[in-house]
Amino acid sequence: MEIGILGLPQSGKSTLFEIMTGVKSREMHGETCVRGLATVPDSRFDKLVEIFTPVKVSPAKVPFSDVNAVGEKAWEAVRQSLAGAEGLLHVVDGYTTGDAADALTGYRKLADELVLADLMICENRLERLAKMAKKPMTPQDSLHGRVLPRLKEQLEAGKPLREIPLAEEDRHGLRSFSFWTIRPEMVVVNTPEENPAVVDEFNRQAGLAVPAIGICCAVEAELMALPPEERQEFLDSLGIREAAFGRVIRGAFSLLKRTVYFTVGEDEVKAWIIPVGTKAPRAAGVIHNDFERGFIKAEVINFDEFIACGGTNAAAKAAGKLRLEGKEYVVQDGDIINFRFNV
Ligand SMILES: Nc1nc2c(ncn2[C@@H]2O[C@H](COP(=O)(O)OP(=O)(O)OP(=O)(O)O)[C@@H](O)[C@H]2O)c(=O)[nH]1
Numbered sequence: 210m211e212i213g214i215l216g217l218p219q220s221g222k223s224t225l226f227e228i229m230t231g232v233k234s235r236e237m238h239g240e241t242c243v244r245g246l247a248t249v250p251d252s253r254f255d256k257l258v259e260i261f262t263p264v265k266v267s268p269a270k271v272p273f274s275d276v277n278a279v280g281e282k283a284w285e286a287v288r289q290s291l292a293g294a295e296g297l298l299h300v301v302d303g304y305t306t307g308d309a310a311d312a313l314t315g316y317r318k319l320a321d322e323l324v325l326a327d328l329m330i331c332e333n334r335l336e337r338l339a340k341m342a343k344k345p346m347t348p349q350d351s352l353h354g355r356v357l358p359r360l361k362e363q364l365e366a367g368k369p370l371r372e373i374p375l376a377e378e379d380r381h382g383l384r385s386f387s388f389w390t391i392r393p394e395m396v397v398v399n400t401p402e403e404n405p406a407v408v409d410e411f412n413r414q415a416g417l418a419v420p421a422i423g424i425c426c427a428v429e430a431e432l433m434a435l436p437p438e439e440r441q442e443f444l445d446s447l448g449i450r451e452a453a454f455g456r457v458i459r460g461a462f463s464l465l466k467r468t469v470y471f472t473v474g475e476d477e478v479k480a481w482i483i484p485v486g487t488k489a490p491r492a493a494g495v496i497h498n499d500f501e502r503g504f505i506k507a508e509v510i511n512f513d514e515f516i517a518c519g520g521t522n523a524a525a526k527a528a529g530k531l532r533l534e535g536k537e538y539v540v541q542d543g544d545i546i547n548f549r550f551n552v
Pocket residue numbers: 216217218219220221222223224225235276277278304399400401402425426427428
């Protein structure tokens with residue numbers, strides 16, 4: 210579930226990237242695309258680590274990428290670097306003038322460029338398809354020939370592709386284009402310290418499907434530079450209810466419809482990220498392909514039940530709380546799972 214950070218120059222992308230990953234991409238000269246991992250904070254995970262005291266602790270991690278590109282080829286570099294990003298985090302400069310209207314102008318400037326970039330891809334492909342009209346078409350060609358005109362129309366109206374309902378099969382057939390505007394987008398308005406409310410006005414004017422998150426990147430970067438035990442006091446002193454880090458992570462999970470399950474033991478406690486609605490065999494496949502192929506049953510207890518019945522495997526078993534689930538079981542957020550498989 211890689212998140213690509215995108216925004217106009219000097220909007221605060223690298224600052225936000227550093228807040229999320231701790232990686233100072235601004236100091237990595239010569240690296241076009243910098244990747245980093247954000248560790249997902251989860252009190253349930255911490256509790257499981259406390260209970261099992263495992264040799265290895267593996268919390269869930271979300272990859273972020275930040276692009277350092279200037280000059281003529283910048284756009285191409287951004288396109289290539291973020292082709293694999295599943296979700297986009299669009300950072301908007303709201304701090305330079307502190308005016309929501311300026312922030313919105315900046316947001317729309319890049320949003321329009323993304324629409325235009327997608328439109329060009331669409332048109333190129335349709336032109337090539339038209340030229341090969343007499344040759345035999347592959348199923349992929351006919352899918353493109355069928356779906357792309359509708360996409361083109363949407364883009365010509367200046368609208369992003371993510372607003373079009375698409376059948377899963379069609380969506381899959383369009384993957385190779387890495388369209389910008391088909392991907393889910395989360396907007397962060399980089400707010401001035403003295404006026405965090407600029408994001409509210411931005412949201413009133415922008416009317417986005419998913420409202421933008423307001424973050425004062427400069428302040429939040431200072432926060433992350435503090436030792437963890439001093440952070441709460443700093444937040445309280447500024448009247449910030451929740452640090453940017455947690456808000457962005459939660460935003461990313463809800464944007465990309467992800468959830469977490471756990472595997473536990475004395476060797477390792479690990480959190481696994483899966484799409485909401487994933488069935489047990491596929492969830493097992495995230496650990497290893499063999500687990501999916503040879504899936505027999507999943508031994509499941511949800512975190513809350515696990516804690517309620519004493520917080521040990523033995524207690525859970527004695528209380529008859531370990532469920533044996535089959536292939537159709539939809540894994541729930543916070544499930545603790547032991548897969549039984551046969552290869
Ligand atoms: N006052 C203020 N300055 C900020 C804020 N966020 C970023 N800056 C400053 O703005 C400049 C740009 O920040 P970056 O995070 O490097 O922005 P960027 O979008 O990565 O910039 P490019 O990669 O060059 O396009 C830096 O000098 C930051 O210190 C903010 O919230 N308030």
